[in-house]
Amino acid sequence: MxxxxxxxxxxxxxxxxxxxxxxxxxxxxxxxxxxxxxxxxxxxxxxxxxxxxxxxxxGAGPLAPLLADPSVTDVLVNGGEVWVDRGTGGLRRVIGTLGDEAYVRRLAQRLASNAGRRLDDASPFADIRLPDGTRMHAVLPPVALRGPYLSLRTFRRHAFSVEELVNCGTVDPGAARLLRSVVAARLPFLVTGGTGTGKTTVLASLLSLVPAAERVVVVEDAAELRPAHPHVVSMQSRAANVEGAGEVSLRELVRQALRMRPDRLVVGECRGAEIVDLLGALNTGHEGGAATLHANSPADVPARLEALGLMGGVPRAALHAMVVSALRVVVHLHRAQSGQRELTEICVLSHHPDRHTAVVVTAWRRGSGPGPAAPDLDELLSRHGVEPPRPDGRWRFTPGKGWS
Structure with a gap:
């Protein structure tokens, strides 16, 4: 048959x-x-x-149905075992096996070959972008002791609105009003958090709030940002081919983006020397820029930026001066043990008066409301022509005095 x-x-x-x-x-x-x-x-x-x-x-063979499942965010293959993350409850193993190690190896090598990447004993690991936008990282034995290991991050074609993030519990209603004001005031901001906390999802939602008359230029290592906006120009970096030629770095793309008349310059994820070019752009009249950054807490953000800036050859003192001048707001996300992704803090980046370094101060915290930097953020919004969101309809904001 x-x-x-x-x-x-x-x-x-x-x-x-x-x-x-x-x-x-x-x-x-x-x-x-x-x-x-x-x-x-x-x-x-x-x-x-x-x-x-x-x-x-x-396509991705037996993994294709899992990647097409809208509830699945990650698919992890350990040899013949398959684990999935559906956003809540943590990782769960899929009943059954994918096949023997030889089959998984052939699948990974075929996907890598289709993407123009080499994956063999001489090059036992590779970052690959599948045709549907899914990101895959593959590691072959003997580096992968019980492998091959495949880590796939699914691509979401649907950009969540801020209202949807509120409805699913990721964003507090009060924080949503504050974030709308931050975008409207064209304040440059970072979305920070650990791996899998929803940084890209939140950034795409915030970019969807940008007025339709503005041009958003996005540069990424792997094209993931798909905001619901009519004028988005996206560029993706390119790794060297098997001959070692043809590389286009994220740093080069940031420089090229500055020549493309961006109203908002966005870096999908800062993890190298490209932070220097982004800070330079935000210091020279490019308002409203944004990026994501891996950080365990808002307090760790200055140290992370310093480490990346040093990779670009910028001295510590100069880097902190650039950070304070270029960036205004930090939006931090956390993933709870239940798997729920939550926006936990909105902070203001300012200058430490004694140490002459950048410091992050909380303006809003989940569960407790306004923080010490709330008046500073209100001042920033007011200075850019945006009335800060009222915590209570009976209160009124006065520049220089705050809420009264």
Whole structure:
């Protein structure tokens, strides 16, 4: 019976190779239809068989249904085991196995080859972007002791609105009003937090609030930001090919973006010397810029920025001066033990009077409301022509005096 034929995939692959056909879903379906006895099968069965083979030959194979599940954020493969993260409850193992280690290795190498990357004993690890936008990191044995190990971060085509983030509990309603004001005032900001806390999701939601008349230029290592905005220009860095040529760094893209008339310059994730170019841009009239940054807490942000700035050859004192002049707000996210992603603090970046360094002071904290820097943030908003959101309808904000 054709659907259960173990040699079907090899015959289809051989037929497509002989015909010089590109491995597309349509070409796979045509090759299946050319098999003896295929005409006797129903249309539904043929479509199912062709879809399965196309997944094995073109897409992510057996992992494709998991990557297509809108509730799944991460798919992790440890040898033949598969684990998924659906955003709540932590990682859960998927019943069954993906296959033996040889199959997982072939799958990883095929995906890497399709992306123009090398993955073999000489280059046992690779960062890969799948055609649907999914990010995959692969590590092969013997580096991966019980591997191969695959780590896939799914790509979300839907940009969550701020209202949706409020409804799912990620953003407090009071914080949402404050964030709207920050975007409207064109205050440059960082979205910070650990891995998997939802930094990219929150940043995309905030960029969706940018007025439609403004041009948003986004540079990223892996294209993930898809804000609901009519004028977004996205650029993605490129790694060197197997010959070691063709690299386009994130730092170079930031420089190019400055020549593209950006109203808002956005770096998807700062993790290297590109922070120097971003700070330089924000110090020279490019208001409203934004980026994400890995940090365990808001207090760690200045140290993280200092470390990245030193990679770019900027002295410590000069780097802190640039940070205080360029950045205004830090939006920090945390992931609870339950898996819930939460915006926990909104802070103001200011200058420490004694140490001459940047310091982060809380303006709003989840569960307790306004913090010590709340008046400073209100002043910033008012200075940029935006009335700070009122904590209570009976209160009124007065520049220089705060709420009264």
């Amino acid at each position: 054709l659907p259960a034929d173990p040699g079907l995939a090899e015959r289809v692959r051989a037929r497509m190779t002989d015909e010089g056909a590109e491995a597309t879903p349509g070409a796979v379906a045509a090759a299946v239809l050319a098999e003896p006895g295929a005409a006797l099968l129903g249309e539904h069965t043929l479509r199912r068989v062709a879809g399965r083979l196309a997944g094995e030959m073109v």
